[in-house]
Amino acid sequence: MASQGHCLTFQGCNFFRQRIVLSTLSGRPVRITQIRGKDENPGIRDFEASFIRLMDKITNGTKIEINQTGTLLYYQPGLLYGGTLEHDCNVQRSIGYYLESLLCLAPFMKNPLKITLHGVTNDQVDPSVDTLKATAIPLLKKFGIDGEHFELKVVRRGMPPGGGGEVLFSCPVRKVLRPVHLTDPGKIKRIRGVAYSVRVSPQIGNRIVEAARSVLNHFLPDIYIYTDHLKGANSGKSPGFGLSLVAETTEGYFLSAELASKPQGEGSTVLPEDLGKNCAKLLLEEIYRGGCVDSVNQSLVLLLMTLGQQDVSKVLLGPLSPYTIEFLRHLRSFFQIMFKMESKTFEECKGSEKVLLTGVGVGFSNLSKTIK
Template sequence: MPPGGGGEVVFSCPVRKVLKPIQLTDPGKIKRIRGMAYSVRVSPQMANRIVDSARSILNEFIPDIYIYTDHMKGVNSGKSPGFGLSLVAETTSGTFLSAELASNPQGQGAAVLPEDLGRNCARLLLEEIYRGGCVDSTNQSLALLLMTLGQQDVSKVLLGPLSPYTIEFLRHLKSFFQIMFKIETKPCGEELKGGDKVLMTCVGIGFSNLSKTLK
């Protein structure tokens, strides 16, 4: 947790020579919600309080909810105290929408109650579900980047309203790769609930990965 840090992230990824074009146009309906409430260098009850407050909101909409708790102490807990919650909603078509919140770093800003954090994170997830699409607002730019680097074929993805970051990212894609997306607005109706959707279409540049697997 900030500001002291002290954690470790292990990232592994298989080597892929090319990226396949995608057709993500059916967001589906929410079928289950999973999450992780974590706490370090604070009382283990913090995570349980986060779970209870988040479930108090989410249980009104769907019964299939499971939020795990993860409490670390000692040398494995890093150098700063804190807690947070990560929620993921899975749809019937296999897409995922996520939301995450963490407490303010030690000595910065007002103290956050675990109950408030749990409720606010649950509301953030509901906001992402309302926005809809096949990718949540945090990962819109990543999906568009992978579409850009894909093979020279048509890729389509249905997104919710574009975030300001995504709009600026589209300008960067045009500057770096000279690629422009076809943007079609899909107003909400019987088939598409929630906010207005945007169908993004492009032809990839055919980027090929030249790296080799180390043995």
């Protein structure tokens, strides 16, 4: 266990998960102060408290201290233990909020993780389970994280505000990751997607598919979007619908885009046709941004490169998101690692300007030996 002398101090509620996840992997305690200190309702929110409880469940020996107002958090990480678990995610954020962090942590646990998460499966804020299944899982496999019990499955869907969804995630232990060279994105060869609807007319899914195809058929013939209409016990507690699209390249990389309807009782109703067309346009924008990894998984690939073997890894990304830029700063704070960044212009690669990041992994197995 890292001693309190190695503690890192941060201010504010931004990048809360980043700091907790990297603290857990590096073994360095963190102190986060002034969490919404000037807000009318200061302190950590319910969904952040639920995230902390989840971290406590998957670790052993973690020390967590929160002051009375919730504006100060001290987190001293324990051992990543894993096992078979169950967690009720707060409905203020979707299961994707919690799942993104589990994807970062699961390969490095002592025991294989098998966890059932309850809550909202699709919303307008966080990556949906469908998108993470189609993009993050293949990305993890490129680093050698694979096996018979590696799956992400939607058992029941749940839309905000009621939730009621259920997701099963299981991941094998792989503490030694292989280096990767993801530098040639290739060309888009096919588009797949899922139009889901719960507690609404089954026709809504078909309307979404037709609208999305009306945009995408101008560019590519190989498009298949299936409809997933759930009713009864599998449909959660609130009505809603949405679309998740994934474009696959000739080199086996995946770029994603998604949209979901507004929660029941919030704002004006979104037409299925508008949602389908807008989601298709978002996918085209993501394809223009390009790279070997989409915007959602930029931070995940950089973390896996950091924790990989002490060998050179490279990845070509589209324009870095603000979240990814801050993630790079945090990697430097927790692991003392920096990436070499080279800009690739339009002449060198199609679409927008790209960034080639090169780095040498610190090796998680080596890192775990230094954590006392």
